[in-house]
Amino acid sequence: xxILVPIKRVPDPATTIRxxxxxxxxxxxxxxxxxxxFDEIALEEALRIKERQGAGDVVLVSIGQQSWQEQxxxxxxxxxxxxxxxxxxxxxxxxxxxxxxxxxVADEKxxxxxxxxxxxxxxxxxxxxxxxxxxxxxxxxxxxxxxxADGRCTVIREADGGxxxxxxxxxxxxxxxxxxxxxxxxxxxxxxxxxxxxxxEIAVDTLGLDLHPRVKIKAMKxxxxxxxxxxxxxxxxxxQALHTEAKVI
Amino acid sequence: xxxxxxxxxxxIVNSVRALCQRFPDEYWRGQDAxxxxxHDFYKAVADAGFxxxxxxxxxxxxxxxITEAALVMRELAYAGAMNAASAVHLGIFGLAPVIRYGSxxxxxxxxxxxxxxxLHFSFAVTEPDAGNDxxxxxxxxxxxxxxxxxxxxxxxTTKAQEADKMLLxxxxxxxxxxxxxxxxxxxFLADLDRSAVEVRELKKLGRHxxxxxxxxxxxxxxxxxDLVGQEGRGFHMLLDGLNPERIxxxxxxxxxxxxxxDRAVRYAKERVVFGRPIGQNQAIAHPLADVYAKLEVAExxxxxxxxxxxxxxxxxxxANIAKLRAAEAGFEACDRAxxxxxxxxxxxxxxxxxxxxxxxxVKIAPVSQEMVLNTISEHVLKLxxxx
Ligand SMILES: Cc1cc2nc3c(=O)[nH]c(=O)nc-3n(C[C@H](O)[C@H](O)[C@H](O)COP(=O)(O)OP(=O)(O)OC[C@H]3O[C@@H](n4cnc5c(N)ncnc54)[C@H](O)[C@@H]3O)c2cc1C
Numbered sequence: 001x002x003i004l005v006p007i008k009r010v011p012d013p014a015t016t017i018r019x020x021x022x023x024x025x026x027x028x029x030x031x032x033x034x035x036x037x038f039d040e041i042a043l044e045e046a047l048r049i050k051e052r053q054g055a056g057d058v059v060l061v062s063i064g065q066q067s068w069q070e071q072x073x074x075x076x077x078x079x080x081x082x083x084x085x086x087x088x089x090x091x092x093x094x095x096x097x098x099x100x101x102x103x104x105v106a107d108e109k110x111x112x113x114x115x116x117x118x119x120x121x122x123x124x125x126x127x128x129x130x131x132x133x134x135x136x137x138x139x140x141x142x143x144x145x146x147x148x149a150d151g152r153c154t155v156i157r158e159a160d161g162g163x164x165x166x167x168x169x170x171x172x173x174x175x176x177x178x179x180x181x182x183x184x185x186x187x188x189x190x191x192x193x194x195x196x197x198x199x200x201e202i203a204v205d206t207l208g209l210d211l212h213p214r215v216k217i218k219a220m221k222x223x224x225x226x227x228x229x230x231x232x233x234x235x236x237x238x239x240q241a242l243h244t245e246a247k248v249i
Numbered sequence: 250x251x252x253x254x255x256x257x258x259x260x261i262v263n264s265v266r267a268l269c270q271r272f273p274d275e276y277w278r279g280q281d282a283x284x285x286x287x288h289d290f291y292k293a294v295a296d297a298g299f300x301x302x303x304x305x306x307x308x309x310x311x312x313x314x315i316t317e318a319a320l321v322m323r324e325l326a327y328a329g330a331m332n333a334a335s336a337v338h339l340g341i342f343g344l345a346p347v348i349r350y351g352s353x354x355x356x357x358x359x360x361x362x363x364x365x366x367x368l369h370f371s372f373a374v375t376e377p378d379a380g381n382d383x384x385x386x387x388x389x390x391x392x393x394x395x396x397x398x399x400x401x402x403x404x405x406t407t408k409a410q411e412a413d414k415m416l417l418x419x420x421x422x423x424x425x426x427x428x429x430x431x432x433x434x435x436x437f438l439a440d441l442d443r444s445a446v447e448v449r450e451l452k453k454l455g456r457h458x459x460x461x462x463x464x465x466x467x468x469x470x471x472x473x474x475d476l477v478g479q480e481g482r483g484f485h486m487l488l489d490g491l492n493p494e495r496i497x498x499x500x501x502x503x504x505x506x507x508x509x510x511d512r513a514v515r516y517a518k519e520r521v522v523f524g525r526p527i528g529q530n531q532a533i534a535h536p537l538a539d540v541y542a543k544l545e546v547a548e549x550x551x552x553x554x555x556x557x558x559x560x561x562x563x564x565x566x567x568a569n570i571a572k573l574r575a576a577e578a579g580f581e582a583c584d585r586a587x588x589x590x591x592x593x594x595x596x597x598x599x600x601x602x603x604x605x606x607x608x609x610x611v612k613i614a615p616v617s618q619e620m621v622l623n624t625i626s627e628h629v630l631k632l633x634x635x636x
Contacts, residue, residue, distance in 0.1 A: 070256060077260055185267030188298035188311050191260045 001148075002057040003046040004110035005080065006101055007039040009064055009071045010121040023219035035071045037183075038116025040078075041176045044183035045146060046114050047079045053148075057081050061104050063088055063097055069199060076194035077186035083197070084108075088204040096211040098130035103207050105135060110171065112153075117142050117175040128175035138168035142177040252552075258320060265321050268293055269328030274600050277329045280458035281603060286411055287458050290329065291336050295366025300340040303493075305348065308360035314559035315493045318342060319500035319551060326504030331607035332458040334501040335407060339372055342493050343416060346436055346486040350478030359414070359438060371412040371441065373403040373464060374487070381620050383418070383484065384430040388466060390419040390437065397421075397437070397471045403464040405614070409448045410460040412441050417471075418483050436483035438475050445469040455606030492558055492568040494615050499551045499571040502579030502611045506544045509586035509604045513537055516590050527589070536585045543578035551575055566629045573621045576611040583608045 011017060012032040020027055035043070043060070050056035060075045060083040062068045072083040086100055105113060118125035132139030140155035144163070147154045154167045158177045186194070204211070232238050242249045254262070272290050280287050294300060303318050304310025318341050326334040344363055347355060362368040379385040388401025399419055409415065415438075422433030441448070447465040478486050514537060517528030527533050554567035586601040587594035594601050612618050626632040 070259075073256060074260060074263065077264070185297065186260060186264040187296070188261065188264070188302060190298075191257055191264060192311055194260075195257060 001049065001053060001055075001112065002059065002108070002110040003049060004059050004061060004101075004105060004108055004113045005039065005043045005046050005075070006061050006063075006097075006113070006115045006127070007043065007071060007075055008036040008062065008116070008119045008121075009033050009068045010036045010119055013037065013120060017222075019220045019222045023221060025217075025220060033067075033071065035074060036116050036119045036121075038118060038120070038176050038178070040116075040183040041178070041180050042114040042116050042174075043075055043078060043080060044181045045143075045174075045176060046112075047184070048181065049112075049146070049148060050079075059084065059108060059110065061086065061101065063092055063100050063204070065089060069201075072199055073194050074186060076197045076199070077191040078184055079190060081197065083199045085199060085201045086204050086207070087201055092204075092211060093213045093215040094124045094126040095130060095214050096209075098127050098134055099209050099211065100204065100207060101127070101131050102134040103209060105131075112148075112170055113137075113173045114146075115173065115175055117177055128173050132173035135171075135173070138172040139174070140166050140168065140172065141175040143174050144177050144179045146174060146180070254320075258317060261317055262320050262324055264297065265299065265324040266328075268297055269324060269333075272329060272333070277332050277458070278597060278600065278603065281332055281455070282457070282597070284457045284460075286408075286460070287329070287332060287336050290333060292366060294325070294337050295340075295364075298364075300337060300366055301364035303342055304344065304360055304364055308348075308356060309364040310360070314555070315342070315496055316552065316555040316559050318493075319496055319555050322497045323500040323504035323507075326501035327508040328504075330505050330508070330604050331456040331501065331610060334504070335456060335459040338497065338501070339370060339408065340366070342490065342497055343370065343372055345490045345493060346416070346477050347438060349489060350482075350486050351438070352474070354474065355438065355477070368413055369408060369411040370438070371406050371409045371415040373406045373409075373415045373417045375403065375405045377402055377404045377463075381617060383487075384424065384434070386418060386420060386434070388417070388419045389423070390421050390435060390471070392421070392473075395473050397473065397476070399437075399439070399466055399469040399471060401466050403466070405451070406448075406462045406464050408459060409441060409462040409464060410450065414438055415441050415464075416477070418487065421480050421483075431484045433481050434483040435480050436477040436486050437471050438477055439469065439471040440475075442469060454609060455603065456610065491616075492554070492564050495568040495572040495621075496551060496554050496558065496564075498611055498615060499547070499554075499568075499575035502572075502575040502608060503544055503548045503551060504579075505604050505608045505611075506540070506575075506579035506582030509583040509601050509608070510537060510541060510544065512599075512601055513582075513586035513589040516593075533589055537589065540578060540582045540585050543574070544582060547571065547574040547578040566625065569621045569624050569629075572611075572616065573618055573625075576618060580605075580608045580612060 012034045015031050018027040046058045050058055058080045060072050060080045062072055063086040069085050072085060076083055115128045128141060129139060140157055142158045143155045144158050145156035151170050153170055153172060155174060157164050299321055301310030302313050302321060306312045322334055376386045390397040390399045417437045417439045419435055420433055421435040424430055427433040445468050449463045450460050451463060453461055517533055518526050520527045550567060550571040554564045554571045557564035557567055583605040587605050590599055590601055593599045627634050
């Protein structure tokens with residue numbers, strides 16, 4: 001089975017993010033870049049499906065600058081078979097990403113797209129859903145368990161009130177939640193082999209898509225620093241403070 | 250000059266870090282407290298292929314250089330100090346004499362099993378009565394037909410509790426009968442046969458998860474097929490491995506030093522005493538800044554030496570200088586970390602005392618700082634030998 005796994009390059013969750021003084025974005029010097037953790041879970045799941053089935057083709061796709069191929073190489077080292085880099089110098093919003101992915105799906109014809117439920121940089125949580133809509137495919141978001149048998153897929157998804165089980169036929173789009181699996185790290189032979197795996201580059205403007213942004217980032221601001229708490233001596237004082245200062249009761 | 254890591258080298262660092270995340274501080278604290286070899290960590294390193302990093306591809310390894318191996322060791326020591334490093338250190342470079350001088354049959358027989366992690370082995374060189382003066386070892390191998398019969402004692406033999414085999418240096422010609430005292434020694438990849446070798450564990454300051462032992466060898470029969478290279482050339486074969494070992498141990502010291510320093514810096518930012526973070530006091534900040542600079546400089550020398558070695562250039566001076574400076578900087582960083590954490594630094598729960606105990610050994614082993622200075626005086630500065 002051919003599985004397409006879109007991956008995004010994001011700052012390492014352990015990095016301290018600093019907003020530029022003019023609010024135009026974040027400072028990118030000294031940032032360590034990684035595969036979006038939810039996408040890493042998606043890749044792990046695709047690799048496990050391939051391993052269970054004994055055959056298959058796991059294709060990575062990323063939309064970004066030349067440097068994003070570092071994360072694609074990491075994905076190849078983890079075990080993906082090949083990778084596509086859609087080169088876009090300008091940032092693309094979620095709708096544009098979904099449209100580009102829909103085009104890649106049309107060319108590659110995978111039976112399954114597994115993608116992170118959201119990227120930890122802007123936390124949009126939209127691409128998987130828009131992509132499924134554009135393709136007219138079933139979707140299962142927030143997957144915490146995936147089973148595939150005879151062209152049918154069963155997904156347990158994490159909904160607000162508990163777990164929901166959905167079943168559908170392939171092709172489909174699945175977005176991953178945190179508890180789906182624990183991604184592997186690349187082995188040394190994997191890293192060596194990844195150097196020789198194909199990585200295809202496509203310039204985004206050769207795709208002939210309307211990618212004009214629907215979302216514009218006007219300004220970025222760091223969240224307010226948390227103020228230190230204070231200790232109160234009695235319940236009365238607490239009620240008083242909630243009433244007059246916090247104005248919540 | 251190019252100081253950047255290649256993409257593949259960066260990938261290796263990332264992957265080792267990801268592996269190490271599965272073995273957090275509590276793991277190492279526990280293994281150290283229980284004196285238990287980190288089998289699951291060792292298996293994870295083997296399964297990810299890192300034991301084969303410097304073993305040629307035809308024997309299942311990845312055939313990379315000492316630069317890559319040093320990166321791996323730095324990261325392992327960062328995460329788990331010497332308990333982590335020593336668990337795999339020998340696996341990563343110890344078989345170099347076998348690769349270089351061993352018979353094809355021996356290589357086929359042992360290298361793939363070393364890569365897979367199935368084969369643990371020890372390095373039995375040091376003796377109670379010889380110490381740093383290796384040429385005066387007394388353990389003797391006497392040829393009897395297709396076998397050698399070996400008698401003697403070894404000390405400080407690390408990992409002998411786990412090992413199935415040991416790289417064993419013996420005399421095959423007594424020192425009185427050779428013209429050059431470095432001749433007449435032979436190297437075996439011998440079975441650590443418990444019926445002929447008594448292994449007695451030694452109590453030590455730290456690195457308790459990896460044992461160090463005394464060996465009493467009494468009539469150990471070793472097949473001539475387990476002789477590495479030529480009889481009588483053992484010492485010379487070991488010399489080849491000295492520079493890479495110095496480079497790796499230096500990288501380990503850097504890893505430990507950086508880890509201890511990172512912990513100290515975090516703590517210095519958070520701990521508030523006298524109404525300010527302790528790191529705001531220059532008495533705390535400057536020593537940390539100073540040792541950071543020392544680690545940076547030492548690391549440059551580590552990778553210069555590794556680069557020279559991987560480009561088949563002489564690297565004796567650089568490897569020795571790297572080991573000297575890295576051991577010093579690494580240990581100083583651990584010491585400063587303990588000091589920065591104050592009373593908590595002395596407590597096991599804060600881990601820096603473990604780094605402090607474990608890092609102390611790299612100033613002694615595999616070669617002492619004094620012997621390194623002897624080497625630099627004699628071989629680099631061409632001063633007369635003092636001993
Ligand atoms: C934890 C640990 C693990 C080890 N693992 C192994 C192992 O697996 N296999 C193995 O073979 N060995 C191992 N060793 C031994 C190690 O590699 C050293 O070779 C050994 O500790 C040195 O021997 P010694 O203590 O007898 O030192 P000695 O030779 O007795 O030296 C004692 C002191 O005198 C100094 N000194 C001696 N001669 C001179 C001189 N001419 N000039 C200046 N100073 C001098 C030394 O620098 C040292 O400070 C290990 C040691 C330790 C501590």
